[in-house]
Amino acid sequence: MEPTDIEAPDYFHKVVDCQWACPAHTPVPEYIRLIAEGRYTDAYMVNWKSNVFPGILGRTCDRPCEPACRRVRVEDEPVAICRLKRVAADNKDDVTDRLPKPAAKSNGRRVACIGAGPATLTVARDLAPMGYEVVIYDADAKAGGMIRSQIPRFRLPESVIDEEVGYITGLGPVMRLGERVDSLKAILQEDYDAIFVGTGAPRGRDLDIPGRREAAANIHIGIDWLSSVSFGHVEKIGKRVIVLGGGNTAMDCCRTSRRLGGEEVKVIVRSGFAEMKASPWEKEDAMHEDIPILNFLVPKAFTHQAGRLTGVNFEKVEAVVDDQGRRRLVPTGEADIHHACDDVLLAVGQENAFPWIERDIGIDFDEWNMPKVSEVSFASTNPKVFFGGDAAFGPKNIIWAVAHGHDAAISIHKFCQGEDVTARPDPGVTLVSQKMGIHEWSYDNDVSNAVRNRVPLRDKREALGNVKLEVELGFDEKVGYDEARRCLNCDMETVFAEPLCIECDACVDICPMDCITFTENGPEAELRERLSAPALNLTQDLYVSLPLKTSRIMVKDEDVCLHCGLCAERCPTGAWDMRKFLLEMTTAEGLCSR
Numbered sequence: 001m002e003p004t005d006i007e008a009p010d011y012f013h014k015v016v017d018c019q020w021a022c023p024a025h026t027p028v029p030e031y032i033r034l035i036a037e038g039r040y041t042d043a044y045m046v047n048w049k050s051n052v053f054p055g056i057l058g059r060t061c062d063r064p065c066e067p068a069c070r071r072v073r074v075e076d077e078p079v080a081i082c083r084l085k086r087v088a089a090d091n092k093d094d095v096t097d098r099l100p101k102p103a104a105k106s107n108g109r110r111v112a113c114i115g116a117g118p119a120t121l122t123v124a125r126d127l128a129p130m131g132y133e134v135v136i137y138d139a140d141a142k143a144g145g146m147i148r149s150q151i152p153r154f155r156l157p158e159s160v161i162d163e164e165v166g167y168i169t170g171l172g173p174v175m176r177l178g179e180r181v182d183s184l185k186a187i188l189q190e191d192y193d194a195i196f197v198g199t200g201a202p203r204g205r206d207l208d209i210p211g212r213r214e215a216a217a218n219i220h221i222g223i224d225w226l227s228s229v230s231f232g233h234v235e236k237i238g239k240r241v242i243v244l245g246g247g248n249t250a251m252d253c254c255r256t257s258r259r260l261g262g263e264e265v266k267v268i269v270r271s272g273f274a275e276m277k278a279s280p281w282e283k284e285d286a287m288h289e290d291i292p293i294l295n296f297l298v299p300k301a302f303t304h305q306a307g308r309l310t311g312v313n314f315e316k317v318e319a320v321v322d323d324q325g326r327r328r329l330v331p332t333g334e335a336d337i338h339h340a341c342d343d344v345l346l347a348v349g350q351e352n353a354f355p356w357i358e359r360d361i362g363i364d365f366d367e368w369n370m371p372k373v374s375e376v377s378f379a380s381t382n383p384k385v386f387f388g389g390d391a392a393f394g395p396k397n398i399i400w401a402v403a404h405g406h407d408a409a410i411s412i413h414k415f416c417q418g419e420d421v422t423a424r425p426d427p428g429v430t431l432v433s434q435k436m437g438i439h440e441w442s443y444d445n446d447v448s449n450a451v452r453n454r455v456p457l458r459d460k461r462e463a464l465g466n467v468k469l470e471v472e473l474g475f476d477e478k479v480g481y482d483e484a485r486r487c488l489n490c491d492m493e494t495v496f497a498e499p500l501c502i503e504c505d506a507c508v509d510i511c512p513m514d515c516i517t518f519t520e521n522g523p524e525a526e527l528r529e530r531l532s533a534p535a536l537n538l539t540q541d542l543y544v545s546l547p548l549k550t551s552r553i554m555v556k557d558e559d560v561c562l563h564c565g566l567c568a569e570r571c572p573t574g575a576w577d578m579r580k581f582l583l584e585m586t587t588a589e590g591l592c593s594r
Contacts, residue, residue, distance in 0.1 A: 001524050001544045003553075006495065009429045012581040014541065015558050016491045018081060021068035023403035025427075025585050026050040028065055028081055029491040033443060035087055036484035038477070043088035045098055050585060051085075052122050052168075052402050053147070055160045058086025059472065060151055062248075062279060062397040070490050073560060077452035079486045080475075087480035089160075095167075100129035100589070102172035107131030109416045112192040113173075114138075114181050117145020118398050119389030120198035121165065122405025124173040126588040127412065134173040135192075139180035143169060146200050146390075147398065149227040150249070152256050153468040184357045184385070194384055194412045197357075197371075198405070201390035205349040207244065211302030215309035215344075219302060222253045222347035229256055229467065238342025241265045242312055244299055245347030246276035251283065253345040254291045259467040266339065267293045268312075270329065272319060285471075288457075289464065298329070300336060302344065311340040350395045370394070377421040378408040386411055409588040425586040434492060434578045441578055443492060445565040448485040491581045492563045496554055498546045500575035507567035507576060508532065515557040516567060521547070531555060 004011065014020050018028040026047060034043035047054035061082045069078030109132050113120040116138035124134045142148055143165050147156070169175055181187060187195055204221035206212070212219060218238070222245065228234040241262040243254040246269035257265045267286065269276055273295050276283065283293065297314035304310055314337045317329040352370060357363060362382035364372045371380050373387045380387060388404035390396060411421040434442040456473045457463070463471045475483060508516050514533040521527070521544075528535040528542065535542060535557040545554040568576035 001521060001527060001542065003546045004541065004544045006431070006493075006543075009427055009583060011541065012431070012491075012493050013583050015493065016581065016583075017068040017070055018065040018079075018490070019583065021064045022051075023064065023400045024051045024406065025403075025583065026065075027491065027582060027584065029487055029489050030582060031088060032079070032081070032084055032484045032487040033489070035084055036444070036481055036487075038481075040088050040091040041093045041095060041098070044092040044095060047085055047088060048095070048099075048167075049587075050406075051399060052125055052405075053118065053164050053398065054085050055089035055164055056147060056156060057398060058082060058084075058089050059156050059160070060147075061085070061399055064399070070488050071486060074562070075451070080452055080455070080483050083455050083472075083475060084480060084484055087475050087477075087484075090474055091477060091480075099167055100125075100171060102170070103129055103131040105131060106133055109133065109193045110135065110191060111194045111196065111412055111416075112137065112187050112190070113196045113198060114184075114187070115145055115197065115199035115389075115391070116140070116143035116175070116177065117198050117200050117389060117401065118147055119391070119401040119405040119408070120145070120196060121168045122402045123196050123198070123388070123409045123412070125168045125171060126406060126409035128168075128171040128173050130413070130589055132416075135176060136173050137176045137179050137181050137187075139178065141178050143175060143177060145198070149230050150223050150252070151230075152226065152252050153230065154255070154259065154463065154466070154471050155252070157468075157470050182356050184363075185361050188361060188382075188384070192384075193416050194386065196408055196412065197385065197387045197391050198389045198401070199391045201350040201352050201395040203351050203353040204249075204346060205351055207299060207346050207348055209299060209301055211304050211309075214307060215302045215304040217307070218309035218342060219344045219346065222249050222345045223350060225345055226252055226256065229260070234260070236261045239263045240341040241343050241345065242339055242341040243267045243345045243347055244312075245269065245349070246271055246278055246293075247347060247349070248278050248282050249350070250345075250347035251278050251286045253347050254286055255289055256467060257343075257345065258289055258291065258464050262343075265291050266341075267291060268297050268299070268314065268339065269293065269295050270298045270317065272296060289460065296329070297337065303338065309342065309344065311338050312344060313338050350390075352391060352394065374422070376424065377411040378404060379411055379415070379421055383415065383421075386415075406585065406587055410586070410591065413588040413591060425591055427586055428582075428584040428590075430582045431493070431495070431579045432582075434580055441492075441565055443489060443580075444485070445489065445492070445563070445578070447488065447562055447564055448482075450482055450486055452486065453479050453483045489563050492565070492578050493581045494543075494556065494561065494563070494565075494567060495577045495579045496543070496545055496556070497575050497577070498548060498554075500573045501545075501548055501554070502573055502575075503548055503550055503552065504572065506570045506572065510566045510570040512564065512566065513560045513562055515559075515561050517555045518548070518552050519555060520551070521553050527555065531557060533557065533560070535559060
């Protein structure tokens with residue numbers, strides 16, 4: 001194998017699996033260490049720079065970082081990364097003086113943003129301090145988009161939304177709230193240098209089966225119903241409620257129903273429990289609130305009497321794998337099942353709706369009626385128009401919308417400067433030794449044996465009695481500290497200096513994970529098999545040194561390394577060092593400071 005180039009930004013970035021998995025590439029171990037030190041405001045600002053909404057995401061993020069957490073390679077549960085973000089948000093001091101200031105003067109460029117959701121707010125956060133006049137249009141009276149309209153208040157208090165959205169509106173964008181855009185062509189004809197579309201996926205899918213029209217009064221589109229609850233237009237629901245769908249929206253619908261009078265609430269899904277799109281913790285929360293989830297039932301018809309919904313008929317199905325390995329749901333042949341109900345909430349998916357985008361303005365659409373958008377620059381086929389969030393590639397989650405907003409802001413800035421929008425800026429990378437003495441480090445390298453802490457919940461009876469009362473109480477400072485110490489400091493990298501190595505194998509002897517091997521070189525597949533412990537995870541690189549004096553090489557399996565630093569402490573010559581790797585994604589504002 002060729003020697004590893006540790007100066008390549010992606011090498012150690014991929015070793016910090018949590019940051020690699022985060023769409024916004026938040027430096028997770030960096031802010032977790034700050035929490036352990038009680039530096040909550042610093043931890044908050046590390047988050048705010050990359051993911052923009054620490055308090056919001058600390059309660060609602062889909063947590064792509066946690067399945068990637070290296071802790072699951074030594075025990076069952078990852079570090080509670082998401083909820084630690086909330087610890088920083090809940091315990092920070094006033095951050096006003098640490099936020100960017102509104103631009104002192106305009107740079108002469110105007111950018112229209114359509115939709116005031118997380119993607120648009122991220123674009124405004126990046127461009128407004130640079131002197132861009134950012135004008136945000138939204139049909140709602142308050143900014144926030146789906147953050148405000150679709151996430152129930154018992155999961156996300158409005159005060160948290162107001163605070164973090166307010167940090168961005170305080171940067172000076174022009175807020176044209178309560179103004180629905182009905183024509184993109186009309187916006188293009190105004191004096192804007194670029195346009196960003198961040199309108200989300202605002203249309204919930206319907207279910208056109210018999211009885212839909214006759215019982216329409218008690219059959220509700222899930223995301224529309226959640227919005228009506230959020231804005232106070234709906235305050236009650238029937239005692240017997242069926243929620244159709246297996247995603248996170250379905251979980252929000254059923255839990256909201258329990259708080260608005262639903263006594264017998266069921267979630268009914270056509271797939272198996274494991275195949276449901278809802279996050280595991282969302283399903284767990286629903287079941288904790290006494291909501292059963294029934295699987296492998298396909299709705300066939302809404303039953304009704306005298307124009308009123310009486311229930312739903314379901315066909316029982318099962319999963320069958322054919323000769324080609326394809327999984328299909330097929331009827332079992334059993335009799336249909338009827339579930340009585342007073343109301344049905346449809347949460348069977350969301351889709352984009354672009355009737356307001358004319359088809360003669362240079363924006364091409366694909367076969368699914370989605371705009372053709374570059375995954376690199378987020379530009380449409382009209383070079384002046386950029387997309388982001390759910391409007392770009394369909395429904396995902398808040399953290400993806402934030403990542404899109406950062407990238408789109410870079411492209412908008414480049415476009416306004418007449419530069420190539422596909423040329424992406426390199427991130428900022430530092431790799432600094434943490435040596436404080438011969439064998440002392442600037443961080444606590446002791447590996448905690450604590451198990452994952454569970455977030456305390458409000459008493460169930462109290463929680464179900466108020467749709468606006470937050471259920472999760474969050475970690476207090478002590479539990480936050482204990483949880484932060486479970487982090488393995490995966491950004492503290494073991495760096496090897498070949499000229500200093502005397503091949504004594506002391507590092508091999510002391511490594512608790514047997515991840516260091518001195519051996520002859522060879523092809524990767526063969527080399528992985530004959531290490532001290534076979535390196536079976538092909539998604540993680542091997543760290544391969546230059547040839548040593550004996551012609552052997554040092555090979556370290558990055559997959560199972562605990563970053564404990566014992567190799568560096570044991571090495572008699574200092575051939576091993578622990579260095580902090582910090583990768584910071586470049587924003588549009590960062591381009592100007594270069």
